[in-house]
Amino acid sequence: MxxxxxxxxxxxxxxxxxxxxxxxxxxxxxxxxxxxxxxxxxxxxxxxxxxxxxxxxxxxxxxxxxxxxxxxxxxxxxxxxxxxxxxxxxxxxxxxxxxxxxxxxxxxxxxxAVGEFERTIIRERQKEGIVKAKERGVYKGRKPALTSEQVNALRSRAASGESKALLARDFKISRGTVYKYLNAGIINC
The missing domain is CATH 3.40.50.1390 (Resolvase, N-terminal catalytic domain)
Known part of the structure; x- marks a missing residue:
């Protein structure tokens, strides 16, 4: 068969x-x-x-x-x-x-091994490009995952006791990113 x-x-x-x-x-x-x-x-x-x-x-x-x-x-x-x-x-x-x-x-x-090598070279070139862009003052970094309104809502919901996993799902971000936004703010959760 x-x-x-x-x-x-x-x-x-x-x-x-x-x-x-x-x-x-x-x-x-x-x-x-x-x-x-x-x-x-x-x-x-x-x-x-x-x-x-x-x-x-x-x-x-x-x-x-x-x-x-x-x-x-x-x-x-x-x-x-x-x-x-x-x-x-x-x-x-x-x-x-x-x-x-x-x-x-x-x-x-x-x-x-060639595929792995190619990926390493690509990452190396990206890092070099970012360094050069920073030197020229044109590198702005990664776009924030959440708007300031979303960050305020996230912090408010976390302060009211909602789980970090639920917040991550609702805002479509990782739990690590949830913690990053919470730890950067005034609220210590």
Whole structure:
């Protein structure tokens, strides 16, 4: 019995699109993230991994779309193969079944390391660009997550005893950001 043909597509930002990824590949189901590949904590990747069953084939445009970390890439492929899921990377034209040759495993490691290296270089360039922009006085930093009205509402609700987790959900921010706003204010919660 053959399984489903499942696609996983990823771009790093909301402005990018996945049109070129897996173009022409017939899929029964597709999962698409607009998130960094720095780790595996991506909502659609998690849904995809939960969806996959023995006999399924996971199609991914390229290795760096699945993971930018060599450790994450190797773990994902190994875990999927152990569950009976075949992983196919189209750009590299490599398929992993769990019965892979030493050459396929070498390629996975080498190409995965290149993806990880690229991400490190990108982060390095971003940091350098921010330093230069600060020197020129044009770097304004990240846009605040909340408006001043929202911050006042957050502080008021926290002072009345609402849980930080509920506040984070309602304001669509992390609990860490909730604490950042509370600790920056007069109210000590």
């Amino acid at each position: 053959s399984g489903q043909q499942v696609g996983y597509l990823r771009v790093s930002t909301q402005e990018q699109n996945t049109q070129r990824q897996l173009d022409g590949v017939e899929l029964d189901k597709r999962f698409e993230d607009k998130a960094s590949g720095k780790d595996t904590k991506r909502p659609e990747l998690e849904r995809c991994l939960s969806h996959l069953r023995e006999g399924d084939v996971l199609h991914v445009h390229s290795m760096d779309r699945l993971a930018r970390s060599l450790d994450d890439l190797r773990k994902l492929v190994k875990d999927l193969n152990a569950r009976g899921v075949v992983v196919r990377f189209h750009k590299e034209n490599i398929t992993f079944t769990g019965d892979d040759s030493p050459m396929a495993n070498l390629l996975l490691s080498m190409l995965g």
